[in-house]
Structure formats: C-alpha cells, structure tokens
Amino acid sequence: MSTSFQTVGLIGRLSCEETAKTICNIIAHLKERGFGIAIDTDTATVLPKHLACQTYPKKELGQYVDLVIVVGGDGSLLSAARAVLPYDKPLIGVNRGQLGFLTDIHPEQFAEKLDAVLAGHYIEERRFLLQTTLYDIKNKNTVECDPALNDVVLSLGEIAHLIDFDVYINDQLMSHNRSDGLIIATPTGSTAYALSAGGPILHPQLDAIVLTPMFPHTLSSRPIVVSGNSQIKIVVDPSYEAKPNISIDGQRRIPLDVQRHIHIQKHPKPIRLIHLKDYHYFATLRKKLGWERKPGRS
Secondary structure: OOOOOOEEEEEEOOOOHHHHHHHHHHHHHHHHOOOEEEEEHHHHOOOOHHHOOEEEOHHHHOOOOOEEEEEEOHHHHHHHHHHHHHHOOEEEEEEOOOOOOOOOEOHHHHHHHHHHHHOOOEEEEEEOOEEEEEEEOOOOEEEEOOOEOOEEEEEOOOOOOOEEEEEEEOOEEEEEEEEOEEEEEOOHHHHOHHHHOOOOOOOOOOOEEEEEEEOOOOOOOOOEEEEOOOOEEEEEOOOOOOOOEEEEOOOEEEEOOOOEEEEEEEOOOOEEEEEEOOOOHHHHHHHHHOOOOOOOOO
16 A cells, blocks of 8 residues: 555544544554554543553654544544644544534544545645734733634633723734624634634635624624734733633633733644545535525525
8 A cells, every 4th residue: 555654643532432432443444454553642541451552642642653533523633733733744534523624534434535545545735723922011921822723712701791902913903892802713713613703704725814703892893804924913901800811722711911912823834634535625514504405495
C-alpha cells in the first residue's frame, strides 16, 4: 500500500461509550495493514488493556505520528486540532457526535474510507485559527490564550446582563456596542455558535472573520465580515462592574479583568484537515442544515 502515513494517532471522545468500540475496531483494522499506532493517554484509559498500543499525552501525540484520527464530534476534533497544531500533522474525523461538520466519516464506513485515505486517495484542506492576546493596560503585560478554530466569545457566561464595549479594526473604531457579548468566528466557526446567533455562513476557503453581536440593545447592530488579516481589538467599558470572560471554542473560559484589552488576529499556523475525495462542502451543508428538503407548494 503506497502511502505517506506510517504511524497513526488516535484520539477519542471519552464521554461516549460507542467511541471505545469504534477505536478498538480502527486499531484492529490498522494492525492488520501493518500501520504503527499511538493513542492519546486519556483515550487509552477507556480501552481494553490487551490492545497494547503506545500512548502519549494529547499535546505530544502529534510529534510521533503522521496522521491523527479523531473519533467523536466536532468538539473532539477542535480539541485535537489545538493539541497537534505545533506539529503540523493532518487530522481526519470519524463522527460519533451530533452535527459533524468537521468529522466526515460515518463509523459504519470507517474501514473503506480509512483505506482510501491511507492509500493516498484524499484531499487536504487548510483552515486558519484565531490567536487571542489579553493585554493588561495597567501592568503592561500580555497573556496568550489557546488558538481557536471556531470562535472567540466575549460574554458574561451564566449571567444575563448587557456589556458595554468598543470594537476596533486595524486600530480604527468600528462600533460602540451594548449587548450580551460578541462572537468572533472563523469561516469554520461560522456554522457553529455564530450561526445560532444569526451570523452568516462563510465558505471555509474564504480569508475572512465574522463578528456577530449577541442580543444587541439596538436593531441597527448587525454581523459584519472583515478581512482575515484584520487586527481586532475589543475594549470593555472600564466602569463596568461585572467581570466578563473570554471563551475559546466553547471549551475554555478565561475571566477578563476590565483593565485588559482583547486582541484577536489570525494565528500564524493553519490546521490540516483530511477529507475523502468525494467530500463536498455544500453537500455537508445540505445534509446538516436540512436544505435537502424541497419546499412544498401551496
């Protein structure tokens, strides 16, 4: 079998019982074909001990493999993407979640689909992430946040309350805002949280960022799409008493001191996603968003 992949890494969704079964099947399939296998340490805890595969912490796995297979939903793939980002290794997803915009392969079809990928019959797509830096204007220091493949969200979390903040694009004031928060999303994230807030769908090949206000206090406040090379700065009103937070891909929440400015820009490294050759983005949209149903006639 001619392939550039020799060792395959596996990361699974721990909260799903069916994930362990799928991973065991994938391991057996890969072993039959002579591929090296490495498993994320946490994932290995839910697998039978007799599998005897090499394990590594998720953040180190990308150093030892040529391809990462993620078994789970889009959230699992988001987490895996951030972990392997420093090693520039491609990822492919086996869907054990719900919508599955990023995880293409159905568990019942993994053998046929993976064989095609491992034989080199695939297409590769590069998608950019967002880098967020919190700048402390009082102490003059910075805090780097994890990169976001989907979105960076300013909000109060569980508290329903309006936030007053200003948004700057390339150091030019774009708008004064009073809303529950703001979603800054990549094209990948435009079909995630931003979509539920009324944001537009961006094709993943677009070099653009969408800013979507959450429950704004004015009818004139609307989502806006800016260049992917934009430097975005968010300044929360310093007189604001409650402390908002920043959420990275909905998986990590960082409390935000009002003395900190939020700087967001494109991350210098993209992630590499592997798709089957029959993958079509619009076919995925039709299926996941119910666009396949023709409207009825009156």
